[in-house]
Amino acid sequence: MTQLVNTNINGDAVGFNCETDETLLDVLRNRVGLTGAKEGCGTGDCGACSVILDGTLVCACLVLGMEAEGRKVETVEGLSDGAELHPLQSKFIEHAALQCGICTPGFLMAAKALLKNNPDPTEEEIRYALAGNLCRCTGYDKIVRAVQATAAELRGG
């Protein structure tokens, strides 16, 4: 059964039709045309699909499209302010926190959610906060450093 859903994505009012069994990830990628969130597993195990829903970090593959009704969705596409990169984005590039980059959108959203709640996390807190996001390329070293550097910059500025 198809249903019309009204939601807000990255600050814009968006309406879409979706089937009852479609996930928010399906909707974002296939109906709204935002392919920044990735599907690495579809079962909530890799975090590549991480988005922020009403301020809370979620796996978009575990949320139904219809659940977005009346809510606010933030995806990686909304992270920068126009051409101005979010500090996390700049630090990820600077620190080479990405190799292939498939996990990057998910990590950026997870790191954003972390820093909002905890502006001065320890290394251990960063590692546990990002433990739901898999990266197979980097060994996480440079990701953790990029998040540390961002946190320091955000606190300093």
Place this chain on the structure above:
Amino acid sequence: MSADTRYTGQEFKSVGTRPLRPDGIDKVTGRARFGADINLPGQLVGRILRSPHAHAAIRSIDTSKAEALPGVKAVITSADLPDLTDGNREMFDILDNCMARTHAYYDGHAVAAVAAVDAHTARQALKLIKVDYEVLPHVTDVDAAIAKGAPVLHKDCFTRGVEPKPRKASNIAYRSEFGHGDVDAGFAKADVIIERTFRTEQTHQGYIEPHACVASISPDGTGELWLCTQGHFVVRQHCAELLGLDVSKLRVTPTEIGGGFGGKTHVWAEPVALALSRKANRPVKLVMSRDEVFRASGPTSATSIDIRIGVTKKGRITAGDATLRYSSGPYLGMWAELGAMTSFACYDMKNVRTVGLEILVNRPKTTAYRAPSAPMAAFAVESMIDELAGRIGMDPLEMRILNAAKKGTRSSYGPVYGPIGIGPTLEAAREHPHMSAPLGKNQGRGMACGFWFNFGGQTCTDLNITPDGSVTLTVGTIDVGGARASLALVAAEELGIPYDQVRAVVGDTSSLGYNDMTDGSRGTFSSSMATIMSARNAITILRQRAARMWDIPVAKVIWEAGCAKAVGKKYDNLAPLTLAEIAAAAPKTGGPIAGHNELVADGAGVSFATHICDVEVDPETGRTQVVRYTVIQDAGKAVHPTYVEGQYQGGAAQGIGWALNEEYIYGEDGRLQNAGFLDYRIPVCSDLPMIDTQILEIPNPNHPYGIRGVGETSIVPPLAAIGNAVSNAFGVRMTHVPMSAPRILKALEEAARDASEVA
């Protein structure tokens, strides 16, 4: 064209710096397009039906109900991918793996496929396909597969590589042997000999991006394919051959690739997507689910290795002998062969023999995984070296240094080494602060070495000077982790211009000549060589153009710091011409300016690494945590040191996962029980410490800049480094990878029991 590719020892301006990567912004903003991000108008959704049985004869497939379902545009079976391989066994195996013919050989083997208007319909259609299977006895274990009475996968499999040809078919597809000297005489000289059997379980490359492609074939027989792959030219070749298309009529465009590590060097679903598109006459998008990725793509070998090494009291190795059994799935591979070649490659062996046996089992076709086959062999050899050192009361580091291969050593697999890095990485380990740092309670420190060959191969690049004097570099090797930045650095270096003036892109199969895939750590090595030659060819033309602009002999024009300069007193008054000036004048001096190069990159320098690792074992549960890790590896020349570090760290992390946790678990029924990231657990951020790296630079004599491949070696040592660390903490020798908590706990309990029995 033959060109001088020897190392010259030049000073570098760009190479060795750490600029930002050209694809960075796209990848942090969600703009980068990966395999599953490509969409075509009118595309259908493709899905594959897979065998639930580990081994079954396919009696018949009834697709009529699926075809009748509204919205279904094509249903295919092996009949739609007929055998055009003309006796080429390797191609036939690829075809059979893409779509089973008479038999399904593993849980997950493709047997049919559909293309429908949406995913929902495609899923429904799969349920309507009726396959009549005759379930056959199966074998998934590498040792069980060669035990008496094991079900034989292929009745026509008579072990190749043995004379005379065996009389009975078996699951041993191929036997290889390497070595030199007299092993028996070597063992006779040994004071201590240890013999052991090691086992490692099957792992998956675990790329986060599942295989994905969009295929489109027109009625005129031309086709287009977009996909995530490590080798689009190879994909074109294989797909064209399997579908009976002219190679030139299939255009393959690689997308960004979300990890491969060897697992995206083959075709899997792509020929199926093309066949669906041909039948439906519409574009078809086919994306594997994670479950399919685990069940039907990838994995490395499970292994069982018998090994024997002898040493003198003074620590010199007198002989090494190993028999390596590697599972290769249902089809012949070269996995045990690579294991046999790499096992003893770190050492100066007077007497050595290794035998590799390729074992067929009812598991997915084995595929390359980063330094394929080397980690398992190194687990066996490097564990034994530590144990032998312990027996003779020698520091294992010193024993390794004493036996390390060096320039002039005949390698255990044949060739004589040039300048190599094993000795220097060991010396660096000896000096490293990690080696002498204090250890805490329940902690142990281990070390191990690793080797990988590195490949060269066919390569081709285009370097175009654009009208404004900026440079486009088009390469044919896939960028798996920052190669575009490295190659732009190389072009900038050679042309004497800033990095920002060069844009490196990966060309599709229609824009360049054939390129081998990015495997064997060859991407940066070989494409940098072709880039250097392309730039030199462009410089020749730039000098000619400058000569024409000045109207002086070309011999009087040199290229320096990004400019043409006139030499000789006579031309003192001529101001240098910049690249931009020469480019702007191009329409009047002879047209567009470009440099091309095609070559077979020879002489990829071999690569060595030494790793140091501290673990902490919880004696109650056996849970093991890596608490400190150091990678020391030779890069030849690190073009972009940050990305070299990234390769070292990523490989080590994969090795750590393999060592401690990752394994394919098959049930009695031959079905894979953990086909998902929840149960096949790769390391997460909280499992790992920072991974320290030290880059050594021992120039490769066969590359103008001294570059060696760097991508693979660092997955080789971790298995043994961690095993040795556990051993040093608790005095137990781990011989089975992964060293999961239950296995370590069992080893600790057995050791405690033995100790109490002695007491």
